[in-house]
Amino acid sequence: xxxxxxxxxxxxxxxxxxxxxxxxxxxxxxxxxxxxxxxxxxxxxxxxxxxxxxxxxxxxxxxxxxxxxxxxxxxxxxxxxxxxxxxxxxxxxxxxxxxxxxxxxxxxxxxxxxxxxxxxxxxxxxxxxxxxxxxxxxxxxxxxxxxxxxxxxxxxxxxxxxxxxxxxxxxxxxxxxxxxxxxxxxxxxxxxxxxxxxxxxxxxxxxxxxxxxxxxxxxxxxxxxxxxxxxxxxxxxxxxxxxxxxxxxxxxxxxxxxxxxxxxxxxxxxxxxxxxxxxxxxxxxxxxxxxxxxxxxxxxxxxxxxxxxxxxxxxxxxxxxxxxxxxxxxxxxxxxxxxxxxxxxxxxxxxxxxxxxxxxxxxxxxxxxxxxxxxxxxxxxxxxxxxxxxxxxxxxxxxxxxxxxxxxxxxxxxxxxxxxxxxxxxxxxxxxxxxx
Amino acid sequence: xxxxxxxxxxxxxxxxxxxxxxxxxxxxxxxxxxxxxxxxxxxxxxxxxxxxxxxxxxxxxxxxxxxxxxxxxxxxxxxxxxxxxxxxxxxxxxxxxxxxxxxxxxxxxxxxxxxxxxxxxxxxxxxxxxxxxxxxxxxxxxxxxxxxxxxxxxxxxxxxxxxxxxxxxxxxxxxxxxxxxxxxxxxxxxxxxxxxxxxxxxxxxxxxxxxxxxxxxxxxxxxxxxxxxxxxxxxxxxxxxxxxxxxxxxxxxxxxxxxxxxx
Numbered sequence: 001x002x003x004x005x006x007x008x009x010x011x012x013x014x015x016x017x018x019x020x021x022x023x024x025x026x027x028x029x030x031x032x033x034x035x036x037x038x039x040x041x042x043x044x045x046x047x048x049x050x051x052x053x054x055x056x057x058x059x060x061x062x063x064x065x066x067x068x069x070x071x072x073x074x075x076x077x078x079x080x081x082x083x084x085x086x087x088x089x090x091x092x093x094x095x096x097x098x099x100x101x102x103x104x105x106x107x108x109x110x111x112x113x114x115x116x117x118x119x120x121x122x123x124x125x126x127x128x129x130x131x132x133x134x135x136x137x138x139x140x141x142x143x144x145x146x147x148x149x150x151x152x153x154x155x156x157x158x159x160x161x162x163x164x165x166x167x168x169x170x171x172x173x174x175x176x177x178x179x180x181x182x183x184x185x186x187x188x189x190x191x192x193x194x195x196x197x198x199x200x201x202x203x204x205x206x207x208x209x210x211x212x213x214x215x216x217x218x219x220x221x222x223x224x225x226x227x228x229x230x231x232x233x234x235x236x237x238x239x240x241x242x243x244x245x246x247x248x249x250x251x252x253x254x255x256x257x258x259x260x261x262x263x264x265x266x267x268x269x270x271x272x273x274x275x276x277x278x279x280x281x282x283x284x285x286x287x288x289x290x291x292x293x294x295x296x297x298x299x300x301x302x303x304x305x306x307x308x309x310x311x312x313x314x315x316x317x318x319x320x321x322x323x324x325x326x327x328x329x330x331x332x333x334x335x336x337x338x339x340x341x342x343x344x345x346x347x348x349x350x351x352x353x354x355x356x357x358x359x360x361x362x363x364x365x366x367x368x369x370x371x372x373x374x375x376x377x378x379x380x381x382x383x384x385x386x387x388x389x390x391x392x393x394x395x396x397x398x399x400x401x402x403x404x405x406x407x408x409x410x411x412x413x414x415x416x417x418x419x420x421x422x423x424x425x426x427x428x429x430x431x432x433x434x435x436x
Numbered sequence: 437x438x439x440x441x442x443x444x445x446x447x448x449x450x451x452x453x454x455x456x457x458x459x460x461x462x463x464x465x466x467x468x469x470x471x472x473x474x475x476x477x478x479x480x481x482x483x484x485x486x487x488x489x490x491x492x493x494x495x496x497x498x499x500x501x502x503x504x505x506x507x508x509x510x511x512x513x514x515x516x517x518x519x520x521x522x523x524x525x526x527x528x529x530x531x532x533x534x535x536x537x538x539x540x541x542x543x544x545x546x547x548x549x550x551x552x553x554x555x556x557x558x559x560x561x562x563x564x565x566x567x568x569x570x571x572x573x574x575x576x577x578x579x580x581x582x583x584x585x586x587x588x589x590x591x592x593x594x595x596x597x598x599x600x601x602x603x604x605x606x607x608x609x610x611x612x613x614x615x616x617x618x619x620x621x622x623x624x625x626x627x628x629x630x631x632x633x634x635x636x637x638x639x640x641x642x643x644x645x646x647x648x649x650x651x652x653x654x655x656x657x658x659x660x661x662x663x664x665x666x667x668x669x670x671x672x673x674x675x676x677x678x679x680x681x682x683x684x685x686x687x688x689x690x691x692x693x694x695x696x697x698x699x
Contacts, residue, residue: 019488022458046455046505047560048536058678064648068535068683071459071581111466119465119486130487132475143472150468161639163466164459164581165650168643176644338644412488421458 020120023422043259054375075108076355078169080362083351089342096335097173104159106321110152112356113314118145124413151193173339194322201315205298213305218278244352264383271386274358276313307417344370379424447496448481454502459581460527493519503529517571528580528683537564537686580650580683604655611638631657652684659693673697
């Protein structure tokens with residue numbers, strides 16, 4: 001390995017254990033004569049085989065079991081599972097139960113985005129190894145960010161019982177729905193949070209961003225009236241527009257030797273990008289006025305193709321999530337029943353929702369007693385993995401003038417742009433047993 | 437036995453990950469009100485989820501998340517033990533093998549029949565096992581996920597050279613202290629509270645559902661008596677197997693009870 005910049009004929013960028021991402025991955029780039037000859041996001045997270053473990057379980061257990069795929073975005077897994085199961089049972093959950101689902105998802109977006117903005121991503125821009133070190137000189141910023149994150153967690157805890165692996169989400173709705181007065185306790189903090197998120201967006205929009213843009217195919221949900229969370233058609237910037245039940249016709253997972261995660265591609269198109277940039281570029285007009293005006297003021301309106309600027313989009317989505325939560329709380333009426341009865345019937349069904357880091361797809365088949373026969377789950381990070389590698393390749397190729405240390409750091413940052421959740425991505429392989 | 441840092445320096449904390457969902461180590465970052473104070477008292481010497489900084493061991497306190505599922509991890513856990521003065525396992529994966537230990541109940545054939553495109557790339561053991569099957573563990577903190585308050589208690593107990601005040605009684609006790617109406621007696625909702633380790637604060641009954649065993653078996657649980665009660669409430673053997681076989685499926689009392697009802 002060379003510590004010199006530019007002149008070396010051959011360089012290797014290697015990070016053995018990527019920090020400030022969820023899960024275990026490493027990064028490897030080989031550069032020869034100013035060209036990137038090899039580039040790998042290696043994922044060595046041990047697979048946990050959820051798809052195999054779900055077989056034979058009762059369909060009502062899916063939200064509790066799939067939550068355990070990810071400690072950061074458990075709600076995303078619970079929502080994908082309940083929507084898929086409800087579609088099999090022929091049930092649509094609407095009205096206030098649907099609103100409460102949006103509300104708990106807003107909570108997850110706020111806590112997850114704030115974790116990423118302040119603790120995982122921002123230290124890169126300001127040149128610190130972590131948020132704790134950053135707090136020494138940017139105390140107020142870190143304290144505000146932690147308080148914002150807490151507001152998101154407060155929503156999840158109130159509706160779900162606890163922050164990680166909430167207990168209250170079930171197929172058909174919830175076990176218990178809150179009283180109006182309980183939800184009203186969130187309002188004061190949410191009003192503060194919305195204003196704080198607006199200021200935070202201004203702060204992060206003023207960061208120095210590495211010059212880098214790429215022509216991605218963006219893939220996300222799209223709903224006629226709402227910024228997408230739980231429902232919508234699956235659309236892309238290259239004209240895809242399908243019902244989620246058609247997902248498997250258009251997307252396929254592939255395997256590579258150096259990764260315990262499967263990687264998705266769009267058939268006939270290749271790599272694509274899901275997550276904040278995709279949602280923002282394809283659904284900007286469905287953001288609330290506050291967020292759109294703020295984007296105009298900060299000159300970050302779509303199209304936005306610099307993945308480093310995803311930090312600004314996450315902040316804008318926190319503004320959205322606070323406003324959306326306030327809207328839901330203001331209009332809340334206690335529903336007649338906390339859940340709609342869902343009787344199992346044999347069949348298959350899909351669910352797809354917008355996890356903070358991108359679309360999360362579930363498909364299940366169940367029998368007449370409700371036992372799960374087959375499960376398929378595609379995590380957002382599996383879908384972004386190919387895009388991450390293409391970014392690394394392109395970014396490194398255009399930034400070879402940087403010193404070894406800086407190029408390594410900025411390559412790590414290139415991965416962190418995606419808020420990758422490697423723990424999620426690695427959990428979907430079927431099992432080959434190496435007997436003890 | 438708690439160990440403090442060497443004279444004149446702050447204790448070094450390391451957080452290690454094995455097969456897991458990251459939720460338990462995330463619980464530390466979810467301590468929004470305490471995080472900066474904890475960071476003022478202790479060095480995050482190895483905590484990749486939070487920092488690029490790596491300070492060399494040995495570490496005064498290691499928190500270990502996740503279960504052992506690969507030959508490589510079965511080796512790595514010994515290195516972690518050697519580098520740690522005091523080692524605490526956090527969460528159901530680390531203390532009981534986690535949800536991924538459901539594989540332990542399948543015949544090898546059941547899994548190998550599911551043919552993978554290129555299984556030669558994947559190296560995995562036939563069982564997911566708790567950390568204590570491999571090394572000496574100083575303290576086990578239960579839960580799927582662990583409780584924030586208990587985590588802070590364990591860290592501060594360590595910092596103050598005392599034993600953590602984490603009681604091994606049942607969720608039932610917490611539930612009574614919270615003033616809940618018993619969901620099983622009053623409403624006939626099956627509940628694992630009588631045999632499950634406390635720590636969550638009995639949240640499920642508060643949300644009108646029965647406990648589903650996230651914290652694993654309490655000290656000396658009478659699982660058979662509870663299973664009899666469930667059967668009197670018309671729950672099938674399959675229901676019992678599923679109930680005892682979740683996040684703590686491989687913890688001895690739950691494993692034995694689920695096996696007793698298997699067809």
